[in-house]
Amino acid sequence: MKLCSVADIKLLMDKTDTDHDSLLDRMVDFVSSTLEGAMNGRLLTKAARTKYFNPGGRIYLLPAFPVDLTAALTVTVDGTAQTINDDFFVYDETGIVEFPVDNVESDPKDVVVTWTGGYTEATGTGILAVPDDLEFACILQTSFMFRRRKDLGTSYILMPDGAASIPTKEGLLPQVQDIVDRYSLTYV
Numbered sequence: 001m002k003l004c005s006v007a008d009i010k011l012l013m014d015k016t017d018t019d020h021d022s023l024l025d026r027m028v029d030f031v032s033s034t035l036e037g038a039m040n041g042r043l044l045t046k047a048a049r050t051k052y053f054n055p056g057g058r059i060y061l062l063p064a065f066p067v068d069l070t071a072a073l074t075v076t077v078d079g080t081a082q083t084i085n086d087d088f089f090v091y092d093e094t095g096i097v098e099f100p101v102d103n104v105e106s107d108p109k110d111v112v113v114t115w116t117g118g119y120t121e122a123t124g125t126g127i128l129a130v131p132d133d134l135e136f137a138c139i140l141q142t143s144f145m146f147r148r149r150k151d152l153g154t155s156y157i158l159m160p161d162g163a164a165s166i167p168t169k170e171g172l173l174p175q176v177q178d179i180v181d182r183y184s185l186t187y188v
Contacts, residue, residue, distance in 0.1 A: 001045050002127045003032040003138035012143050024146060031142045035134070038172065040184040044128055046118035048072075052109035058099045061185060064117035065095030071116035078110045137179040144173055 006024045010016070036044050043049075043064040048071070053060050055077065067073070069092050075082040082088050089098045097113055119128040172180065 001032055001036070002028050003035060003044075003130055004028060004135045004142065005125070005127055008135070008139050009143050009146070012139055013146070020146070024142065027142050027145055028138065031138050031145065034172070035138060035141070035176075035180055038177070038180045038184070040186075042183060042185045043117075044119055044130065046116065046120045048114070048116045050112065050114045053111040053113070055110045056102060058102050060097040060111060060113065062095035062097060062113060062115060062117055063185060064115075065093065066117060066119075067092040067095055068116040072114065073116075074112075074114045076112045131183075133179050134183055137176045141173055141176045 006021055006028060009024055009028070036042065041063050045064075046068070047064065049062075049064055051062060067090055069090065073084065073090065075084075075088055075097060077087075084090060087099065089100075090096070091098070095117060119130050121127065122129045171177075
């Protein structure tokens, strides 16, 4: 799963040669995986999934969305099939399944949702067709890591008498983290 292309990263860096394309490609894989991993359990790649929930609530959050409402979607409560827009509602863009009233308490994992959700691959590219800001977050983080690849873990402080390097904790850039937080699962 890739969230951006090597060509987009090279465009940001004003890089035209192909000397580091294989390295950049591997870095895109790593950063894409890192961004998904930082999303509090959200799954980005579109696939058919089944999730078991404990009953007793009205709102259930699916970890892969947007939900494809053209694909099979089944919801059962205590083994009984539910009807969309009668027994429950689906907010496809946010992955929320909502019941009009709390489910009756029953055995654990008695609410079962089977659905298809996530982002599709842009035709023939191997890159997920994610929103533009999430794609840009991958471009920005990858280009930052590429430029800092020889001094990872080090930060420089400029002083009147010269510069000093100090070890730093690496992580996502603040603006990348802000974007990732917008796409993370938020439990209600």
